[in-house]
Amino acid sequence: MMKWAFVLCTLVAFSECVRVPMIKHKTARQVLQEKGLWGEYRKKFPHQPMVKFQQQQDGVQTMTNDADLSYYGVISLGTPPQSFSVIFDTGSSNLWVPSVRCSSAACNNHRQFNPDSSSTFKGTQQSLRIRYGTGSMAGILGYDTLEVGGITVSNQIFGLSESEAPFMEHMEPDGILGLAFPSIASAGATPVFDNIMRQGLVSQDLFSVYLSGDGESGSVVLFGEIDPQFYTGSFTWVPLTSETYWQIKLDSVTIDGYVVACADGCQAIVDTGTSLVVGPSSDMSRLIDWIGATTDQHGDALVSCENVNNMPDVTFNINGQAFTLPASAYVSEVGGGCMAGFGNGGTQQLWILGDVFIRQFYTIFDRHNNMVAFASSA
Structure with a gap:
C-alpha cells in the first residue's frame, strides 16, 4: 500500500474545462523492481494510515494511474508557472512540493520549486513537518499562485520541502496535494480546496473522483463538478461522522451474507492516497481467511492467480446500501x-477505503453538506 502523507501515523460537461496532459513513464513498481527494491518497498510501507471572487471556472484535473499504487496529475505554482506532479490525496490536507533548498536525494530526483524565479512568491518563516510511514518531510511555508485543473487559485499557501524521506527518491510524483479538512492540516495551512471555495472559483462546493484501473488512462478529479459519463445508476449519500478526514460509518463487511468484519459497526475514511482497503488486524485477518489468502512477510495478502474466478465477493455495507467488490x-x-x-492496519481502528474501493465507485466529496456519495463507476 502506498500512503505518502499518512496522517494517521495519514457534474457537468467538459466544454469549459482545461485538461492537464498526463505524464508517460515507467511505473513506480517497474522502477523499484529494476533496482531490486520492490520487496523492500513492500516491507517499508506496512498497511497502516483574502476572499477574492473571480469568474467560476469548474475544472477537470486528469491523473496518471501509476500501477494502481497512486494517482497523480500536474499542477503549477508561481509566475511564470513551475510544473509539478502531485498525488491528489483525500487523506491529508497540505500541499507541498520539493524546493531548491532541499539537499535530500529524494528532492534531487524530482522537480524543485525556486522561489526566486517567481514574481508572485511570498515567503514566511513558518516551518512545516509531515509524518510518513518511512519518515517525514520538513520544510517551510510560502504563498504563490496555483493552477490546478484549469483553475487559478491566488495566494495559496504551500510547503517547500527542505528534507524528504529516502524512499521518496524512487517515487514518480514530486509532491502531494491534500484534499481533506483544515482541522488536520499541518501548521494550520489552508488546504487548496478551501481556498478554491473561498475565492468563489467553483459553482458547487464539492469535487468528485473517478479512478481508472490496471494502469489505464482516464482518471480525473473534477472540481465543482459531477459528470454522468463516469457513473451508472444513482448515488448513495452518506453523512460524515468527522470533519477531519472524509470519515463515515461503515455498518459491516460481509461475504456470502455472513458478517466477517466490522460486526458492530465501525468508522472508515475514504482515502484516494491509500492504494488498498485497510482494516484493524483482527478484522482483516478474518477477511483474508475468508477469501482464501495467505499473508507473506511483507504483510501482503497473497492468493492463487488460478483461483481468482472462484473467490467470493466482498461487500461493504454503508448507510443501508451494499457496495460489493468482486474478486476481479x-x-x-x-x-x-x-x-x-x-x-x-494493526491496532488502528479506523478502516481505510482506499483506491481498491474507489475504483469501483465514482465518489463525490461534498463540502457544502459534509457528505460523500458513491455510485457504480461506468
Whole structure:
C-alpha cells in the first residue's frame, strides 16, 4: 500500500474545462523492481494510515494511474508557472512540493520549486513537518499562485520541502496535494480546496473522483463538478461522522451474507492516497481467511492467480446500501503472482477505503453538506 502523507501515523460537461496532459513513464513498481527494491518497498510501507471572487471556472484535473499504487496529475505554482506532479490525496490536507533548498536525494530526483524565479512568491518563516510511514518531510511555508485543473487559485499557501524521506527518491510524483479538512492540516495551512471555495472559483462546493484501473488512462478529479459519463445508476449519500478526514460509518463487511468484519459497526475514511482497503488486524485477518489468502512477510495478502474466478465477493455495507467488490476488483497481479487489495492496519481502528474501493465507485466529496456519495463507476 502506498500512503505518502499518512496522517494517521495519514457534474457537468467538459466544454469549459482545461485538461492537464498526463505524464508517460515507467511505473513506480517497474522502477523499484529494476533496482531490486520492490520487496523492500513492500516491507517499508506496512498497511497502516483574502476572499477574492473571480469568474467560476469548474475544472477537470486528469491523473496518471501509476500501477494502481497512486494517482497523480500536474499542477503549477508561481509566475511564470513551475510544473509539478502531485498525488491528489483525500487523506491529508497540505500541499507541498520539493524546493531548491532541499539537499535530500529524494528532492534531487524530482522537480524543485525556486522561489526566486517567481514574481508572485511570498515567503514566511513558518516551518512545516509531515509524518510518513518511512519518515517525514520538513520544510517551510510560502504563498504563490496555483493552477490546478484549469483553475487559478491566488495566494495559496504551500510547503517547500527542505528534507524528504529516502524512499521518496524512487517515487514518480514530486509532491502531494491534500484534499481533506483544515482541522488536520499541518501548521494550520489552508488546504487548496478551501481556498478554491473561498475565492468563489467553483459553482458547487464539492469535487468528485473517478479512478481508472490496471494502469489505464482516464482518471480525473473534477472540481465543482459531477459528470454522468463516469457513473451508472444513482448515488448513495452518506453523512460524515468527522470533519477531519472524509470519515463515515461503515455498518459491516460481509461475504456470502455472513458478517466477517466490522460486526458492530465501525468508522472508515475514504482515502484516494491509500492504494488498498485497510482494516484493524483482527478484522482483516478474518477477511483474508475468508477469501482464501495467505499473508507473506511483507504483510501482503497473497492468493492463487488460478483461483481468482472462484473467490467470493466482498461487500461493504454503508448507510443501508451494499457496495460489493468482486474478486476481479480486489485482486491484482504483482511480480508474477497475485495479491488481494486488503491490508492489515494493526491496532488502528479506523478502516481505510482506499483506491481498491474507489475504483469501483465514482465518489463525490461534498463540502457544502459534509457528505460523500458513491455510485457504480461506468
